[in-house]
Amino acid sequence: MAEEGKFKVTIDGITVDVSPGTTILNAARQIGGDIVPPAMCYYSKLEGSGGKCRTCLVKVSKGSEKDPRPMPKLVASCRTTVMDGMEVQNITSPDVVEARKGVVEMLLINHPLDCPVCDQAGECKLQDLGYEHGADQTRYEFDRRTFERIDIGEQIQLHMNRCILCYRCVYVANQLTAGREHGVINRGDHSEISTFIENALENDFIGNVIDVCPVGALTDRTFRFKNRVWFTKPVDAHRDCPTCSGKVTLWYKGDEVLRVTARKDEFNEVEEFICNSCRFEKKKTADWLLEEPTLIEKDSVITANHYSVFTPPPVIKQNPKLQEANEEQLARTERLK
Ligand code: SF4
Numbered sequence: 001m002a003e004e005g006k007f008k009v010t011i012d013g014i015t016v017d018v019s020p021g022t023t024i025l026n027a028a029r030q031i032g033g034d035i036v037p038p039a040m041c042y043y044s045k046l047e048g049s050g051g052k053c054r055t056c057l058v059k060v061s062k063g064s065e066k067d068p069r070p071m072p073k074l075v076a077s078c079r080t081t082v083m084d085g086m087e088v089q090n091i092t093s094p095d096v097v098e099a100r101k102g103v104v105e106m107l108l109i110n111h112p113l114d115c116p117v118c119d120q121a122g123e124c125k126l127q128d129l130g131y132e133h134g135a136d137q138t139r140y141e142f143d144r145r146t147f148e149r150i151d152i153g154e155q156i157q158l159h160m161n162r163c164i165l166c167y168r169c170v171y172v173a174n175q176l177t178a179g180r181e182h183g184v185i186n187r188g189d190h191s192e193i194s195t196f197i198e199n200a201l202e203n204d205f206i207g208n209v210i211d212v213c214p215v216g217a218l219t220d221r222t223f224r225f226k227n228r229v230w231f232t233k234p235v236d237a238h239r240d241c242p243t244c245s246g247k248v249t250l251w252y253k254g255d256e257v258l259r260v261t262a263r264k265d266e267f268n269e270v271e272e273f274i275c276n277s278c279r280f281e282k283k284k285t286a287d288w289l290l291e292e293p294t295l296i297e298k299d300s301v302i303t304a305n306h307y308s309v310f311t312p313p314p315v316i317k318q319n320p321k322l323q324e325a326n327e328e329q330l331a332r333t334e335r336l337k
């Protein structure tokens with residue numbers, strides 16, 4: 001029986017009680033570990049995000065306690081809310097793994113395989129998905145879509161070739177800044193991010209589009225080609241900022257701060273959005289109060305020879321089955337304490 005007022009949902013054999021209205025993806029995030037579906041467009045801090053990329057597909061093998069029929073097709077876990085007694089398969093379903101492989105193939109139809117020269121390499125979720133699910137050859141015979149690079153403002157560059165049209169940057173512009181100046185124009189194969197007559201995006205929080213972009217389509221012009229991310233050393237720092245929380249990660253090479261980003265959680269989402277001034281103008285150690293080396297998720301190439309962490313969601317502590325499922329990650333967290 002589920003706790004009072006909660007729904008019981010079982011994902012890959014692990015049961016968790018969640019509030020009604022929770023999506024399957026967020027229920028899986030409460031469990032943590034490897035069963036969390038990948039999400040290329042959903043972003044918990046951006047209202048309305050999700051439903052665009054289909055990487056989070058899962059199989060609902062039992063609809064609910066009342067109506068146990070399975071759902072006829074795979075569903076996007078970021079957009080499907082749980083029902084009481086629902087059973088879901090993610091990595092335990094061969095159908096899901098096969099479908100995800102197809103989704104990755106689709107996402108890569110137009111995306112160039114230019115990781116060796118892309119600034120996002122090492123922290124690109126599409127690169128990770130490509131390694132996990134990608135086929136070694138493309139079946140696509142047509143030319144990829146190509147665009148000229150566009151500098152949008154002084155600090156941001158858009159390389160539309162790499163865009164997967166997840167809409168996250170559009171939501172950032174809509175929800176964090178006073179005036180919206182960019183969006184997706186055209187439809188289908190002709191869709192592209194555009195700044196409407198290439199207006200420069202100039203407002204205090206627009207730099208966050210760089211952090212939310214899951215691929216290398218929006219990059220920081222003040223950091224481009226300065227270094228590979230795995231040669232840098234991330235350190236958490238803060239300052240007293242009148243515009244934002246001032247909590248950031250500084251990316252060091254030796255004594256030099258090469259770039260400043262917002263801090264990200266274990267799902268690769270920004271914890272608190274930061275302002276342009278912190279991001280682009282404060283690149284001296286003297287501007288900041290340093291805290292400690294940033295803890296980076298275990299799968300990232302950035303953790304090579306560095307450190308690694310898994311922050312166990314509170315629900316894991318209460319459930320021995322969840323502890324068992326996350327055994328490896330918990331052991332690593334203990335080791336690194
Ligand atoms: S530019 Fe990046 S954040 Fe914006 S829609 Fe394309 S992939 Fe998403």
Ligand code: FES
Nearest residue numbers: 051053054056078
């Ligand atoms: S994360 Fe669910 S569709 Fe993109």
